[in-house]
Amino acid sequence: WLKGTDSQTSVARQIVDETYWPEMRVLVLVVRDTQKDTSSTAGMQLTVATSALMKHRVEVVVPARVEAMVKAIKDRDFPSFAEITMKDSNGFHAVCEDTYPPLQYMNDTSRSVRRFCHQYNEYYGANRVAYTFDAGPNACLYLLDRDVAPVVKLLLRYQTGLEVKGQAVDVNGVELESGLTASFDDKPCIGSDSLRYIISTRVGSGPQVLTDEHQCLLNGQGLPK
Incomplete structure (x- = not known):
């Protein structure tokens, strides 16, 4: 992100x-797919006007x-990437709480997802899954290929009938370590x-200009x- 001096730069x-x-x-991880109480734009305007922490x-x-973060990405250093991601998410929501009146985008399920990630990482003694929340309760988890199926299977263990949309995740034949399941059984998160459903995907390309009107999602x- 290049700070610039105005909206154009x-x-x-x-x-x-x-x-x-x-x-x-x-x-x-989709917690809620309905419209939020305070829009991102209105919330940010209020934060800028009232939060000293901002x-x-x-x-x-x-x-x-x-x-x-740039260094972590270029080095493909996932533990550092994960720590920065989670700390920045926490910092953003601390600023939301510092807004007057406070903005509360996360809910109890959001916070439980955050605990889930920390508990998973603590079991392995390293950051293997990272959460981030924007202005809403839904969680975006970053992780490497090796942990996708185990994390999804662990979530399915406690969420009956949870649908996984997007890219397929094969959890058949995945054996969760007994110590891992025991830690979550003893301390459920x-x-x-x-959870409503999970969307499985990858990092994609940036915005692109499409000139074919048939590819447009909007009408005239x-x-x-």
């Missing part, structure tokens, strides 16, 4: 292309984190049937087709 640029780290995977985050925290009036 503040832009994001791709660090590496989407094939640079092929093992990187994404699981979106100023510190923008001037001190974010620049250092961006630099560290996510309440039964609290700007409404969904």
Whole structure:
């Protein structure tokens, strides 16, 4: 992200292309798919106007984190990538809480997903799955190929009938370590049937200009087709 001086010069640029780290995977845990109480735009405007913590985050925290994140991605250093991702998510929601009146985008299920990730990482003694939450309760998990099936199977263990959409995840034949399941059985994180569904995907390319009108999702009036 290049800070710039206004909306025209503040832009994001791709660090590496989407094939640079092929093992990187994404699981979106959908907690709620309805409209949120406070829009992202309105919430950010309120945060800028009322949060003293936001100023510190923008001037001190974010620049250092961006630099560290670029290095982690270029080095394919997942443990560092995961730590930065989770800390930045926590920092963002701390700023939301510091807003007046406070903005609460995460709910109890969101926080339980956060605990799930930390518990999984603690079992393996390393960061193997990372969470991030934007202005909403749904979780975006980053992880490598090796952990996709185990994480999904562990979630399915406690979420009956949970559907996995997007790229297929084969959990057949995946044997979860007994110590891992025991740790979650002893200290459950996510309440039964609290997730709506999972979207399995990968890191994709950036925005592209499509010139074929048949590829457009909107009609001439700007409404969904």
